[in-house]
Amino acid sequence: MSSQTPIPIPWSHRFRLVRYRVVPVLVFIVAAGSAGLLWRHQAGVLRAIGEVEVVRYELTAPADGILVALPGSQRQLCDRLLAGEVAARLDDRVSAAELDMVRGEIARLQKELEATSVRTRLEVAAAEASASAYAVRKLDEVRQLAVDVERLRLDLLDRQAQTQSDRVELQRLNERLEATRKVFAQGAETPYMMMDVQLRRDMTAERLEGGLKAVQEAQEQLKTVTARRDSALGEIPSLPACPSADSLATAFLAPLHAAVAVQEARLRQVQTRIEQLAIRAPADARICEIYRRPGQAVRLGDPILAIAVERSRNVISYFREQQAPRPQVGMEAEIRLRTVPRRILRGIVEQVGPQIAEVPPHQLVNSRVLEWGLPVRIGLPEDADLCPGELVDIVFKAPPQTPGPSPAD
Template sequence: MTTHRPIPVPARRRLQRALQQYGTPVALVLGILACVWLWNQHEPVGGLPGEVLAERWELASPIEGRLVELPASRLALLDVVQEGQLLARIDDRHLQAELAVLRAEVEVTRAEIVATTARSRIDRESDLLDQALTRQRLGVDVQGLRIDVIDRRAQVESLRMARDRALEQEARLRDLAERGAETPNALRIAELERQQVETDLREQEQALVETRRELRQAERRLGELEPPDEPDLDDILAPLQARISVHMAELELLSQRREDLEIRAPSSGTITAIHRQPGEVVSAGDPVVRLTSSQRESVVAWIPQHDPRRPQPGQNARVRPLPVHNASWLATVLQVGDSVELLPEHQRSDPGVPEWGVPVRLSLPEGLPARPGERLDVRF
C-alpha cells in the first residue's frame, strides 16, 4: 500500500499563520506594557504638587536713596553669600546733610541755654542765698548737658558713616592693588585715613560716655534740691526742654536711618534675583535682591480645596522628584495648614489661573535627590 507524505508547509506560510493566530494578543500585551511604561514616566494622576521648602528673602530697601557701588565686585546672579555679608548700600550724603542741619540747630539751642544761664547769674547776684535760683541754675545746666549729649551723638553718627566709607575705600583700593591696578602708596594713604577716622570715633565715643556721666550727676543733684513753691523753674526750662526733646527725636530717627543704609544677608544662601543695580534710585520698600537659603528644611505639598483628603500629623506619604520615576522616599506629615492658601504660580496646572489649596508640611526624606525649590510629587 502506498503511503502519502504530507506536503511540507513553507516557513513563510507558517509565519503568516502564527501572526494571524497570535499577532493580536501579542500586540495587545505589548501595547499595555508600553502604556504602563509611559504612565510611569508621566506625572501620575492623583499625585499632589509639592516642593522642597527653602527659605527665601526679598530684601528691600528700608529707605529712599541711591544705591552705591560696593568695595568688592558687583553681585551677580547665583553668587553664594554668607550671613551678614553686605549686599547693597544706600548713599549717605543726604543723611550727612541732615546731621549737619541738626548740629546747627543744636548750636542755636545751646546759645539760648547760654543766654538763660546769663540771666540766671544776673538774678542770682541780687540774692546769692536764694535756693530757687540755685535750682534754676542747676536746671539750666542739666539742659545744657542734654544738648551736649545730642551733639556728641550726632558727631558719633557722622563719624560712623565716615568710618564705613573709609573701610569701603580701603577694601576697594586693596582689591585694585592686588590686581596691580593701584599703587601700594594709595592703599597706605587709605589705611591711614581709616585709622584716623577710627581714632576720632573712639575719642568722641569716650567723650559721649563722659558727658552722659556728668548729666546723670547733675540730674541727681537737681533731684536732691527741694522744689520751690513757685513754678518759676518749669516756666524757664519748658521751651528748652521742648526743643531738646525735638532734637533727641530727630537724632533717634537719623540714627535708625543710618542703620538702614546697609542691606545685609540674613542668612547664608544664593542670590536668585537682582532687582536693582548700583546707581539706581530706590524707594522705601523696593526689592533689591532675592536670597534663597541653601539649606533644605522640609517638604511642602498643597491639597486642592475640593480634595476630600485630609492627612493628619504623623501620617506617612510617598515623595518622588519630577519627572516621576519608580523610586520614592518615605516622608511624615509634620503639620497641616489651618486655612486655604493661594498656590504658587509654578505649582499650578495653569500659571495664569489662580488655584487654592491647604498647605501640608512633611519631613525631608533622607537621601532625597532634590534641590531647594525643586518640584515633587506627593502621595498620601
C-alpha cells in the same frame, strides 16, 4: 459485530484544546488574583506632586533715596550673600547734611545758654539788695544747676551726633575693607592699599569707641547734676513777691529746654535713617532678581533685589480634594526624585494647611485644568541635597487602620 479500535487523538490536537479552553481560564484567574493583590497593596497609597520649598526674600527700599555703588564689584545675578552682608546702600549725603544741621543748632543753643547764664548772674546780683541773701544764694545755686543740666544735655546731644557721623564713616570703611580684602586675595591690589584702608578703619573704630564712652560719661554726669538740681530746688526758702521757687529756678529755661528736646527728636530721626541706609541680606542666599541698580532713585517700598536660599529642608505638596484619607501630621511619605538614576527619600508630614488652596500651575497634572488641594509640608532628611523649586513625586503612606469594635461588643 466486530469491535472497532477508536482513533487516537493526536497530542497536538489535545494541546490545542488545552490552549483554547483551559489556558484562558487560568490566565483570567491569575490576572484577577494579581489585580486583587495589587489593589489591596495600593489601596492605602496616596500620590501627589510636590515642590522643594522656595524661600525667597524681596529686599525693598526702607526710605526714599538714591542707590549708591558699593565698594568693589557691583552685585550681579547669582552672587552669593551671607546673612547680614550689605546687599545695597542708599546715599547718606542727606543724612550727613542733617547731622551737620543738628550740630549747628546745638552750637547755637550752647551760645544762647551762655548768654542766659550771664543774665542770670546779673539778675541775682540785683536781687541781693532787696531780698534775703541766703534765699538769693540758694536761688542762684538752683539756677546754675539748671543751666548746667541744659549744658550737659547739649553736650550729650553733640557727642551723640558725632558718634553717628563716626558710625556712618565706619560702615563705609568696613565695606571698603571687605571689598579690598577680596581684591587683594585675587592679587589685584597692593599690600599698601590694604594697609591704608585697614589703618583708617581702625582709627575710625577707635574714635567711635571713645565717643561711645564719652556719651556714657555725659549721661552719668547729666543724671548726677539733675539729681542735685532737684534736691536743691526743695531747699529754696520763700521770697517776697515771688510766685514760686520752681518758676524762679526753671521757668526762665523753658524755651531753651524745649529747643533742646526738638534737637534730640531730630537726632533720633536721623539715627533711624542712618540705620536704614544699609540694606542687608536676612539669610545666606543668592541673588535671583535685580530690580534697581546704583544711581537710580527709589521710593519707600520699591523692590531692589530678590534673593533665594540655596538649600531647603521642606517639600510643599497639595492634597487633592477627592483624595482620601486626609493627611495627618506624622504620616510617612516617599519622596521620589525625577533624576536619573532615581532616588527615593523618606519624609514625614510636619504640618497640614488650615484650608483648601489653589494648586500652583507647575504642580498640576494637566496645566489646562485647575485644581484645589490642602497644602502639606513634608520634612526632608538632613542629607537631602535638593534644589529649591525642584519637582518630586510623593507617595503618602496611610496609617494602618485599627479594627473597630465587633457588633457583639
